Structures are given as C-alpha cells and as structure tokens.
Amino acid sequence: MxxxxxxxxxxxxxxxxxxxxxxxxxxxxxxxxxxxxxxxxxxxxxxxxxTPQSGGTLKYGMAAGSTTDSLDPATYENDFSVMTGFSYGNALTEVGPDGILRAELAESFEPRESGAVWAFKLRPGVEFHNGKSLTPEDVIASINYHRGENSTSAAKGILNPVVDITKEGEDTVVFTLDGPNADFPYVVSDYHLLILPSENGEIDPTAGIGTGGYIIENYEPGVRLISSKNPNYFKEGAAHFDGIELLSIIDVTARQNALMSGEVNAAERLDPKTVALVARNPAIEILEKTGYLHYTFPMRLDTPPFDNFDLRMALKLAINRDELVEKVLLGHGAVGNDHPISPAVPFHAEGLNQRTYDPDEARSYYEKSGHSGPIQLSTSDAAFAGAVDAAQLIQASAAAAGIEIEVVREPADGYWSNVWNKKGWCACYWSGRPTQDWMYTSAYTDDTEWNDTAWRNTEAADRFNELVVAARSELDEAKRAEMYFETQQLIHEDGGAIVPMFANYIMGLGEGLAHGEEVAANWANDGNKATERWWFES
Structure with a gap:
C-alpha cells in the first residue's frame, strides 16, 4: 500500500x-x-x-484526399475523410487511446439475449451543430441509411447482422441481430456510422452537421477542410483548438517539407526512407505506433488472369516479403502472411505457416496456370509511401520465377476512385480493424462494397463466408479460435489478397504540439482523432 x-x-x-x-x-x-x-x-x-491547453489552429498535412471525396460518411475511404468525419461527428462508441472500447454518444450499452440484442442508452444533453438535441430517432435514421436495400455504403456489410433497430423509452436504442455477436459494440464505432440529425426518419448525409468538436466552415474535396471549435461540445477536456485545417498533401516529400518548414503543425505517413533525417530537427517529434495498418496488393478474381488459382499462388510465392520490409519500410514494420489480421488482433493465427519467397515453386505454379505475357500491376505512392518502389521490387523478384510484371504508374489524384477496387491488380493500404469480424465484413465477405479482391463464389470463399457468420455468434472461445484460424488460412491460400507487410504509423509533430501519454493505434493520427485529443502547449 x-x-x-x-x-x-x-x-x-x-x-x-x-x-x-x-x-x-x-x-x-x-x-x-x-x-x-x-x-x-x-x-x-x-x-x-x-495538461491540455486551449487555443490555436491545428494545420495537419494528410497523405490522402481526392476531388471525388464527399462529406457523406458512407463513402469514407481514406484518412482525410475519416479525420474530417471524426472532427464534426461522433459514433455511438469509440476506441480510446488505450485501445479499449468506450461509450461515446451512448452513455452505456448492454447485451441482452446472450448478445443477440444490444441496448444503447444515449448520453443526455448532446446537441447537433444546428441546435437539435440528439434523439433515438437520429440514431435509427443514421444507421438505417447504410442498411437500405439500394445502399452502396461501405458499412452495409458490417451491418448485415442487424435485423431491426427500435426505440425504447426516450433515450435508448435497441439493435436486434440475427444471432449473438460479442463484438457488436465495436462495430458501431466505425467511422462510417456517424450519427447525424434526422427529420421525418431521414438524414442529409452530405450536410456536414454532426455532434463533433468542430463545425465545418469550408470543405474542398481533395484540398482542405477548415473548421472552428464547437462551443457546445459534449465532451469535457476535448477539442482544444480554436480551429483546425486539414490539408491534402499527397506527395510525401511535399508533406514532409511542409512539416519541416512549419507550414503544417503535423503530418501523417512520413516516408520510412527519410524519417531519420526529419527526426534530426529538434523541433519535430516523431510519433510511431504499431497497430493494424497493412499494405496490400489486391488481385481481383473477377478480372483475368487473377481468376486463376495457380496464377494467384505463383504471384504470392514470387514476392520477397523480407526485402519489402527491409527496403520499403526500412524496418518500420513486420512481414505479412497474405491475410489482414495483425498479431494485435484477438485470435490471430499464430500457427499458420509463414509464406516465404520461393521462385522455383512460383515458377511451377505459373507454368501450371498456362498464362503467358506481362501482368500489369498498377501503383502510386498515393497508396502508401514507397508503393512504387515496392511494385518494382515485386517486378524484380517475380522475374526470377519467369513471371513478367509490367509496373503501371498511376496518377496520384483520383487513385482511389479510378484505380483501387477497379483495376485487376494494384497497390493498396488498409488501416485494419480491432476485431476479425469487423475486418472481414469491411473487405472480405461477399456482400461488402469494399471487397477489393472480388473474392466470391469459389469453394473457399463460400466456406469463409459461412465461418464468418458462425464465428460471430460462437460464444465458446476455443471453438471461435478454431474458426478464425480457418478464416485466415482460407484467405492465405485462396484469396486474392497479397499482404506482404504490416507497417507502423509514422507521424511527425511540430514544435509545441502535444498529446496524451497514450496514443491510439487503431488508426493513424491517434485513431484519426488528433483534432480532439491533441493541443498546443502554452
């Protein structure tokens, strides 16, 4: 004592x-x-x-942003959009800086019927930027917006287990699911599921009106966001800046130069190749976090020749993962194993054999595929810092297996709208998710818009989708672990995802910018909530 x-x-x-x-x-x-x-x-x-101090304007250099971006949360697909969303809006729950889930717009939440029903009691006294008080009707309308039959929301897949949403009393929203789901409170922390004001059961998803710490003054898609402090923000000790400005600076060199010159107070996704040089500036703090971030090269099964299992396997074996971590990440990360589950996520498949570079076996699979001629790999550093270098390393390692890869350098602007989820093979990054079910329903199940490998209708994909549903409702942890091992194994073997490396988040903070002792690692930029969690020292 x-x-x-x-x-x-x-x-x-x-x-x-x-x-x-x-x-x-x-x-x-x-x-x-x-x-x-x-x-x-x-x-x-x-x-x-x-001790957080109030005042000042935070200028943040973002590594993403496209002229096709929108304030509609259903469309969010990059850090610029997510940071924008979390600055003006909130979800029912959030992952805290310590990685632990906590209530946000909900004051509390509880399971019923062994987790097949979840009740969320809303926090009293919360107001939207237009002065409207938060009600259960707002929650119901906001969530149902993503569930509609014709919805193209990226969150539609993770909400498929929701059978019904009802109001209970004047302050509680009840979700009825198609079976027990212990992870459901995590799901409603998703950045797409911001709660917006409703009228007659409908929301305006592009109005940019929320409950968040900042009120939007000017929004230019792919360029900048300018917002001012919300004087009525319901969170105490949060949203310390008088204003914020998010700037899309996709070129990593330009972004780092903006940080070094003081044009921005902070910048995300610094280049591992030059971060040591940036760190020599005594006015800059390098903040590095290991989380769920992984770099991928998705092959779409609906686009030949990637519908060929043997060709997919040949490419997986033709990639030198150790070389990518060493030369692209410069050690700021770890080798991946062609599935999206970080060792930090529960039920990670520790015993799954690590795939290694094997040009001889890659050649054997390639010859078995019957393919000939160059295979196009689209890339841009808009995908991640070093993506072009990574593609060229893949080109070289595959050549040793007799596989010809044509590296196509795509324009940075519009990469996420014109290349990703459209071209047959491209570079990509995923921020990952805190649970396996959430990751799968975001990008791998057959019903999600963001299934960027179009992995559907194979025997393995069918089995995978069955297991995702079964594991969601399995309360026996040993059985659940077995199911999740198999899901990772199925993606590893049959899926179109090449996941060669998990990368650290590398951020740079300018002089006077401070943060708490704990910084979230679920996404970049303190869970993309730096705007409300950081402050300027006095």
Missing part, C-alpha cells in the same frame, strides 16, 4: 492537472509535504506539459 505522503502528492497533482489549483498552490502544498524545490518544479513542469 502506498504511504499517505505519496497519496497526498498524487491528489495535489491531479488537482493541478485539472486546473482546480494554480501552480503556486501546487508548489506550496507538495513542498510542505517534504518534496524538494527542484523536484517540485520538475513535477509541475511535467504536469503542465501533459
């Missing part, structure tokens, strides 16, 4: 951090408790550094 002196100092420190006492009172109290003056001054300085 801690002694009374230590407990007293802790209490005084907490009071100072919360602004309940001033610096002089804090110093006087802990010196009286026996702390030396130098130690007291050092403690006060540390508390001040961790």
């Amino acid at each position: 801690r002694d009374r002196k230590a407990l007293y100092i802790d209490r005084q420190t907490a009071k100072y951090a919360r602004g309940h006492i001033d610096r002089r009172s804090f110093m006087t109290s802990i010196i009286a408790a026996g702390v030396t003056i130098p130690a007291a001054m050092g403690l006060a300085t540390r508390v001040e550094a961790q």
